[in-house]
Amino acid sequence: MEDGRKPIxxxxxxxxxxxxxKVLDKVSLTVREGTTMVIVGGSGQGKSVLLKxxxxxxKPDEGKVLVFGMDMAGISKKELKEVRQEYGVLFQNVALFxxxxxxxxxxxxxxxxxxxxxxxxxxxVEEKLAMMDLEGNDEKFPAQLSGGMKKRVGLARAxxxxxxxxxxxxxxxxxxxxxxxxxxxxxxxxxxxxxYTAVIVSHDVPKIFKLADYVALVAGGKIQxxxxxxxxxLSENPAIKSFVKETMGPxxxxxxxxxxxxxxxxx
Amino acid sequence: MGIFLFHCFLGIIKPPYKIGPVIRQINFIGARSLFVILxxxxxxxxVLALQGYYALRKVGSEGFLGSxxxxxxxxxxxxxxxxxxxxxxxxxxxCAEIGIMRNSEQIDALECMAIDPHKYLMAPKFxxxxxxxxxxxxxxxxxxxxxxxxVGVGLxxxxxGAYFQGMYxxxxxxxxxxxxxxxxxxxxxxxxxxxxxxxxxHYERSGGFGAEGVSRTTTNAVVLSSxxxxxxxxxxxxxxx
Numbered sequence: 001m002e003d004g005r006k007p008i009x010x011x012x013x014x015x016x017x018x019x020x021x022k023v024l025d026k027v028s029l030t031v032r033e034g035t036t037m038v039i040v041g042g043s044g045q046g047k048s049v050l051l052k053x054x055x056x057x058x059k060p061d062e063g064k065v066l067v068f069g070m071d072m073a074g075i076s077k078k079e080l081k082e083v084r085q086e087y088g089v090l091f092q093n094v095a096l097f098x099x100x101x102x103x104x105x106x107x108x109x110x111x112x113x114x115x116x117x118x119x120x121x122x123x124x125v126e127e128k129l130a131m132m133d134l135e136g137n138d139e140k141f142p143a144q145l146s147g148g149m150k151k152r153v154g155l156a157r158a159x160x161x162x163x164x165x166x167x168x169x170x171x172x173x174x175x176x177x178x179x180x181x182x183x184x185x186x187x188x189x190x191x192x193x194x195x196y197t198a199v200i201v202s203h204d205v206p207k208i209f210k211l212a213d214y215v216a217l218v219a220g221g222k223i224q225x226x227x228x229x230x231x232x233x234l235s236e237n238p239a240i241k242s243f244v245k246e247t248m249g250p251x252x253x254x255x256x257x258x259x260x261x262x263x264x265x266x267x
Numbered sequence: 268m269g270i271f272l273f274h275c276f277l278g279i280i281k282p283p284y285k286i287g288p289v290i291r292q293i294n295f296i297g298a299r300s301l302f303v304i305l306x307x308x309x310x311x312x313x314v315l316a317l318q319g320y321y322a323l324r325k326v327g328s329e330g331f332l333g334s335x336x337x338x339x340x341x342x343x344x345x346x347x348x349x350x351x352x353x354x355x356x357x358x359x360x361x362c363a364e365i366g367i368m369r370n371s372e373q374i375d376a377l378e379c380m381a382i383d384p385h386k387y388l389m390a391p392k393f394x395x396x397x398x399x400x401x402x403x404x405x406x407x408x409x410x411x412x413x414x415x416x417x418v419g420v421g422l423x424x425x426x427x428g429a430y431f432q433g434m435y436x437x438x439x440x441x442x443x444x445x446x447x448x449x450x451x452x453x454x455x456x457x458x459x460x461x462x463x464x465x466x467x468x469h470y471e472r473s474g475g476f477g478a479e480g481v482s483r484t485t486t487n488a489v490v491l492s493s494x495x496x497x498x499x500x501x502x503x504x505x506x507x508x
Contacts, residue, residue, distance in 0.1 A: 113380070
């Protein structure tokens with residue numbers, strides 16, 4: 001992956017075991033500043049584990065995770081906090097604080113990490129909620145929101161402090177096509193505005209390719225390859241080829257061929 | 268557990284200091300436990316007077332009833348029963364709340380936002396526990412003494428002056444000191460066990476996943492807290508007597 005942009009996250013030969021099971025096997029990956037890295041792969045292949053290493057929630061058994069050049073396993077609690085001040089995270093299940101209103105959820109990072117007045121906090125939160133088309137929902141609790149709205153509140157909270165890196169763990173899982181498109185539109189809009197580096201773990205192939213600068217496939221605990229979306233789809237790597245075929249569907253040219261596929265499936 | 272407690276104390280010490288979350292926790296742990304403390308305190312004092320009166324009458328020493336009720340409540344029953352009530356009411360709720368936050372990645376979310384969960388979540392609970400328990404124990408003792416008075420003086424006709432004079436002459440500063448030390452230690456233990464059990468839910472040997480995991484861990488926290496309170500009650504008594 002040749003790119004002139006500065007590496008911001010580097011995973012070097014990361015190995016992770018859960019009990020006896022090797023979940024990550026010498027994984028190496030570089031995320032460059034200002035780019036969008038999409039990590040794809042089947043369920044249970046270690047995508048979220050990879051993400052948790054970048055977030056510093058898990059430590060590798062072997063290898064290194066460097067963020068801004070600092071080894072996440074070796075840094076002090078204070079340094080880790082400083083690194084995380086540059087992070088925004090949209091969790092798979094959003095992880096909104098269920099006993100707080102939408103407003104308080106989005107305001108929390110401002111209240112805890114800045115010395116802004118309540119009036120300034122209100123202005124910033126309302127601005128972010130408006131950006132996410134969530135005006136008028138600030139007094140609702142997460143349980144009163146739809147899945148798509150929860151994701152948008154999560155995105156507003158992730159972006160409230162204008163982070164340098166934003167992590168998205170399956171941002172469209174459980175959403176219908178319209179809501180998924182809405183999340184992608186917001187992602188596109190906010191990234192253009194805030195210029196953050198994005199790391200997206202997703203199943204939503206091929207749609208997610210449109211947003212990606214690089215796509216990495218995790219299979220069998222390894223990064224098979226990290227390529228541009230165009231190169232990824234044309235890759236001769238058997239694992240990638242099989243993934244592309246599975247997720248993008250069989251390319252058929254006639255009705256008979258399609259019928260043949262379904263009949264074969266039934267057998 | 269020890270490192271967890273250390274980080275929670277650092278969370279209390281490190282600025283910025285926010286009084287709002289502490290007051291909310293005092294309201295939850297302390298004020299909302301008041302009714303159950305009033306109720307159990309009154310009936311504990313009443314039953315002490317009932318049992319004490321029949322026991323003392325056998326040796327013709329009904330005049331010592333006030334002393335017996337006062338000493339039992341201030342040294343032992345006040346701190347222990349108050350702590351057990353708070354374990355059942357607030358300790359279980361704290362463990363379940365933090366456990367659910369752990370299971371639903373809310374604690375991970377706090378960490379990723381560079382917000383220290385020890386300071387943001389735990390420190391106000393520890394402060395509230397240490398402040399609330401002595402106050403609740405004081406209320407328990409006062410109501411218990413009044414309950415004993417109702418039964419001893421009101422029902423059995425023990426002399427009012429003898430009831431209170433016996434108490435004044437036998438209860439000294441060391442007894443009150445022991446009650447305060449116990450309530451402070453119990454306040455710390457309750458929050459420590461409940462918060463740590465919830466926080467480390469994902470490390471539970473029997474699996475802390477889902478609603479069942481939270482309920483099992485909460486039950487464990489309540490049992491462990493209750494047993495620990497009884498053990499520490501003995502140890503503190505043995506040291507301070």
